[in-house]
Amino acid sequence: MDVQVSGFLGLLILIADIWAILNIIQSRASMVNKLxxxxxxLLLPVLGLLIWFFAGPRGR
Known part of the structure; x- marks a missing residue:
């Protein structure tokens, strides 16, 4: 895979993870669940994002 393509994919994953974290913070879940x-x-950037997307807490 080309270096530019992999760098772009990494950037997209970073942006998606930040978006997910912001949504988690804004959710009504308890502080422990948010953490x-x-x-x-953070520890499983791609897999964690997918798990959160399907099963995680939703925003307000």
Whole structure:
């Protein structure tokens, strides 16, 4: 894979993770649940994002 393509994909994943974290923070979940979800997204950037998308807490 070309370096520019992989860098672009990495940037997209970073943006999506930041978006997910902001949505987690704005959700009505408890602080403990928010912390767990944020850790999942940070430690497993792609898989955590997919898990959050399908099963995570939603915004306000």
């Amino acid at each position: 767990i979800w944020i850790l999942v997204v």
